[in-house]
Amino acid sequence: MKKRLLEFLTYLKIGQTKFEEKVGFSRGMINKIKGNISLDSLKKITDKYPELNENWLRTGEGEMIMNEQKSENNSGIGIIGNNVNGGSINDHRVVLEMIELLKKKDEQMDRLIGIIEKK
Secondary structure, three states: OOOHHHOOOHOOOOOHHHHHHOOOOOOOOHHHHOOOOOOOHHHHHHHOOOOOHHHHHHHHHOEEEOOOOOOOOOOOOOOOEEEOOEEEOOHHOOOOOOOHHHHHHHHHHHHHHHHHHHO
């Protein structure tokens, strides 16, 4: 992961110290990375750099930078979760909140179906 993070810094054309300051890491933190970084650290990075493909940073798979996607459903959200304005849904909390909202909608539908079936 350290190698990919350093590759991203090269892409950004910034040094480690500047990156660490911007993300909120302690000075020299990148040099201390031995394996994977914590989810909290990963979130700090993707919050500051939403164009960074989190999956690429974690696994090395895919492209480093997420491409803008066109929406096929006119909702502003593309098939792979990219906002048509170039942003992305990298925040796991947002995705979890969306899932919870869908679960609540499903429960509401079940209650309404139950009411209709009783009539």
